Amino acid sequence: MKSDFYNLAFSTIAPYYDKLMSFVNYPGWVAYIEKIIVLSNIKEKLIFDLACGTGVCLDLWLDRGYEVIGLDKSLNMLRVTKKKLAEKNRGLLINGDMRNFKLARQMPIITCLYDSLNYLLTEAELLHCYRRVYDALSDDGIFVFDMNTIHSLRDEWGNNTFQRRDEGLFSIWSNSFDPNSDISSLSITLHVRRNGEELVLREHHQERGYPLSRVEELLNEAGFTISLYRHLTFTPATENDLRIMGVARK
Ligand SMILES: C[S@@+](CC[C@H](N)C(=O)[O-])C[C@H]1O[C@@H](n2cnc3c(N)ncnc32)[C@H](O)[C@@H]1O
Missing domain, CATH: 2.20.25.110 (S-adenosyl-L-methionine-dependent methyltransferases)
Structure with missing residues (x-):
């Protein structure tokens, strides 16, 4: 043997990531986020997924008629995404860092899912990311993300x-x-x-887990109005939740 x-995170597990996550109800996540999009009265069907990983959600958004752009730091994760999207011949992928990125145009909807923001290990990094997201959103755009809680x-x-x-x-x-x-x-x-x-x-x-009050403060500092919910619900989040969902409005 x-x-x-x-190895570094997401350098070797990329080809196995989808199997490891086969228990995750991604279609349910995407359906929930689409409810938020409809309630936010956003008409343009264009999603920018930060830390898109192997592109499971990008693929589901394409099936729902959205155009997609994905960004991830790991080339190996993006390789898996590229294969997945190749059949549909749609979608744009960017190898980049969510703490420091710039897009050619602003986006109506930005997502960042499945713990990805917890990989930012300092408040300064989190704030950098929130600021870049704010700049990348169109006026009235939304940033939808999840985070693991400290609990x-x-x-x-x-x-x-x-x-x-x-x-x-x-x-x-x-x-x-x-x-x-x-x-x-x-x-x-x-x-x-x-x-x-x-x-x-x-x-x-x-x-890293962050107190919900700090998540709110940092998003406010970046310019957002913010609601935090218990994951996949519209019930206000508490520190006793395992995973929370954020909807940040520009
Ligand atoms: C747990 S995976 C989640 C992937 C995908 N969002 C999902 O829902 O399956 C975390 C992802 O965050 C990416 N990531 C971590 N830090 C990053 C950073 N600073 N910039 C861009 N991507 C990052 C990793 O490469 C990995 O693909």
């Missing part, structure tokens, strides 16, 4: 190790939470077969 050392990282992930099997793919998720920084460090170990060889892939991830 060959074993690699800990989720501290009490759900905690200092626990989980074993999973997703569509036959075996993985080990080992977490350790630092209460001083509210950062969870996560080692993901995947056991895969490639070209007849058994491989062990390891990646190191870090996510």
Whole structure:
């Protein structure tokens, strides 16, 4: 058995990401966000997805008649997205950083989903991202995002190790939470077969939880009006929720 050392987040798991996330109800997420779009009276069907990953949501938006642009830092994740979108011959992909990006035109809807903002480990980075999003939105545009709460990282992930099997793919998720920084460090170990060889892939991830009041303050500082909901609902978010959904209006 060959074993690699800990790699950067999303460098080696990209080809396996969709299997690992096969339990996630992405169609339900997209349907919920479309409700927000309709309620916000946004007519232009154009989505810019920040940290789009392997493009699962981009693909679902295309099926709903939206044009899509995706941005991600990881080239390997974007490679998977590119293959997915190639069949439809639509969609634009950008290899970039959500803390520092600029678009040629402003967008009516920007999304950032599935923990991606938790990967920004300082308030300064989060604010940089919010400011770039603000600049990239059209007037009356919306920024829809989710975040894991501190409760989720501290009490759900905690200092626990989980074993999973997703569509036959075996993985080990080992977490350790630092209460001083509210950062969870996560080692993901995947056991895969490639070209007849058994491989062990390891990646190191870090996510930070932020108090909801700070998320609101930083979004306000970037210029937004903000509502935070319990994930996939329109109930106001609390610190006891595991995942929250933000709707920030320019
Ligand atoms: C948990 S994945 C979520 C992917 C996708 N949004 C989804 O819903 O499946 C987090 C993504 O954030 C990306 N990411 C992390 N930090 C980033 C940054 N500073 N700029 C752009 N992308 C980033 C990673 O490459 C990865 O694709």
